Amino acid sequence: MSPLNVFFAGVGGQGIITGASIIARAAIAAGVDAVMSEVHGMAQRGGSVVCELRLGGVHSAMIPEGEADLIIGFEPVETVRSLIKANHHTVVITEVRPIIPVSVSLGGIAYPAVEDLLAYLRSQVAAVYAVPAAAMAEEIGLPQAANVVLLGAAMGTSLIPLELGTIRDTLSHTVPAKALEANFLALQGGFELTRKA
């Protein structure tokens, strides 16, 4: 089978590897092959971070250029940066809240308007879901669950060949019991957002 390629992009410390691992674990539990490529070490210190996940029958864990089926961006500029992995059929889910890099404050290249970034994404790929994941997670009372909101949104697109229940099961084995309810809310919130869209 041809693999499903999911590319995650964001900033070190946003829970990107954790998010991707949840899908990978759920896939393995459902009998679907999964391989992941992660970034550890220096780049995690507030730098751009990516994580690549491929479901089904491939050897390399890294997605070739232009071959991502789904991009999950945790930060608008990082989402746009990951277009190198996109084609015109790619579906993009992106957080809308920017994290301004220090380089901008120090007088480097200005941070583009988020609306412009979204408009550009829409011009390049099949569908863009702009998700206020950080805000939604804050509303739930668990800011760290923004990554799970984005996972829910990814599931809502039906591109990932897994049941939402499998993701819930995996979450219940991954997050601490006291944070489970909030994580379920985050997952459901993201899910509803893209399913309705």
Place this chain on the structure above:
Amino acid sequence: MKYQALVDGRVGDHELLLGNEAAVRGALEAGIGVAASYPGTPSSEIGDVFSVVAKASGVYFEYSANEKVALEVAAASAASGVRSFTFMKHVGLNVASDSFMTTAYIGTRAGFVVLSADDPSTHSSQNEQDNRYYARLANVPMLEPSSPQETKDYMVEAYSISEKLELPVMFRTTTRVAHMRGDVVFGDRRPVVRRGVFEKDPARFVPVPANSSKMHVKLLGKLAEARHLSETSSLNRVVDVGVGGRVGIVTVGTTFNYVVDALEELGLSARVFKIGFSYPLPLDRIREFAAGVHELLVLEELEPLMENDIKADFLSHGTRTPVCGKEELLVPRVHELNVDVVAKALANHFGVPLHVPAGGKAQLWSSPLPSRPPVLCPGCPHRGSYLAVRRAIRELGIPEPVFASDIGCYTLGMTAPFSAADYLLSMGSSVGTAGGFDVATDQKVFSFIGDSTFFHAGLSALASAIHNKHRFVLTVLDNRTTAMTGHQPNPSMLTDAVGDPAPAISIEAVAKAMGVPFVKVINPYRVAEATEAYKEAAQVDGVAVIVSKQVCSLLLDRAKRAKGIWQTFQVDRSVCTGCLACVREVACPAIFVSEGKAEINQELCDGCGVCSQVCPVHAIGVKK
């Protein structure tokens, strides 16, 4: 317990594991009794896992002061009949190499595996040296896995080979194997032998000249045996991609994954000789393999090592099959490969079109996007240290100071506004190179080293500097952890690798005992005091040591959150004049500019308060 499955997992169980986690399971399946390491990415998670599972598995694990010590602890354990494991990043093997070379001469009794995690493309390293040369240099066998499953399986095999040959076995991974996650099916765990007996045999274990010259002869005999094992090893196997392949491809490690995927993407058929036991190469089998194909392609990352061995072998055997390697296929000798690079090389070589994704590739954003390199974290104590040094230099009017840097998070101080890293070689090099700049120039030298790095390779350098009357200011950035690699302990801490209490060695006491004339401990969060200390230190005629002591903000934040004591700072916009001194001098990721005035991101601020001490109009205060 996290990683419980690595300890309890039974035959046939499977787990989604990182390559580095799989290496631990492999070592446990092999029944190791001792593991020792110094942390270094991309090998760090191996130690992180041992820290958690060692006790529960009956294995002794330590973080040694450096890779050489770690290798020595493991080598002596193995000589005593205990299967032992040492692991490090590629440049760590440079540090360990003095002893490593001799372990090949004296050999081992129980299995002894030396894992080197290489970093092509220098994701987190100062160079991308190809450590496969070390297997050739030391004349020891080497294995190279392609996936987490193979990492686990090959570890078990490595111990068996090591004991058959009584030689250390080198186990080489790369970032993309170490940090690849995949499903791993477990094998049986062999019982742990934790203690052995060292039986003396000086002719074998003491390489004085009379013994060592004989040892070299013996070693080459073992290498010939290793070649025989490689020729018959199932780790070297042929994989057919497509049907009726007339082209042979020899490949190894992560490149194997790219080759198979690229062939499938291009719709090409080929016979792939996957090398797992990569030194000595199974050259007889490769020659036989080549006899059945029209041409032989060799694809490998970095140096053309397999390619050169194969070409030389074919030449001496009169093998006519053409061999295409780096130059013929236009495959670069630098940086890691990937499916795109390999597919391009193959498409070009066979004259087939590249695969185009459905709908065509997206176009990139036309203008440059703001860059996001790694930076010192919000609240990072190094920021205060660099700020104080910069202020002291400015106030004293020191022209053209030189900053000798070292390996750690603090190397990130190289960028504006601190620009506090001018020269860097290796772990501990800040101290030796500071002396060099002092003897060769009239410039004032400031060097920076971390607490873990100080014990790794700074101690002997400091002794040398004191004895040779070098003059510089050495800052030990003592953040009470080995931060960059993920917060491992070091000899200045009260706990060891497995969380047991341990004697902590005081850096300031060591410096004083060595005879450093000026030793001062500062808190980098107190900018004015720290600045005064630097002004004093800069005028010392000799080595001045400043120990900048403040726990890593990532650890501090975790502790503060757990205790529920959290504060952040905010800018009073009615007081802020928009001078942006905070932005320019502190460069904290939490501070940004909004409509000409500074603003603090409340999610990122960790409340260190350094920016509030820089603001000339006191516009920054604790958020009420």
